[in-house]
Amino acid sequence: MARRSWASFALLGALIGCLAALFIGKALQVAQIGAPLLPLDDAYIHFQYARALVEGHPFRYNADQPPTSGATSLLYPFILALGYRLGFTGEWLGLWA
Known part of the structure; x- marks a missing residue:
């Protein structure tokens, strides 16, 4: 059970990390050129x-x-x-x- 919990936590962390990277990348693009x-x-x-x-x-x-x-x-x-x-x-x- 602990192994499954750890895997779920790792997957959730990876998903949040990917979404954060996308958001930061888009925010930097907008900040640099003014619009997507x-x-x-x-x-x-x-x-x-x-x-x-x-x-x-x-x-x-x-x-x-x-x-x-x-x-x-x-x-x-x-x-x-x-x-x-x-x-x-x-x-x-x-x-x-």
Whole structure:
């Protein structure tokens, strides 16, 4: 029983350590450049489709344009829209992504 307890404690410690490292890394990135950045422009395209979806214009890059299939994934903008609805807007949506 003591061995199992120790293994659970070690696993929990490793998980907390990984989460702390991710948080510190993201905080340092934001402190250095002012906002979180994503490596590919596809993420920003999906962000735009998610914002349009929340605003009631699904599958439109801009509200005044016809619907398009510009997103490479049809499900991802819907997942991002949930984050947008929860308050992750602009580049901060990358934290939800």
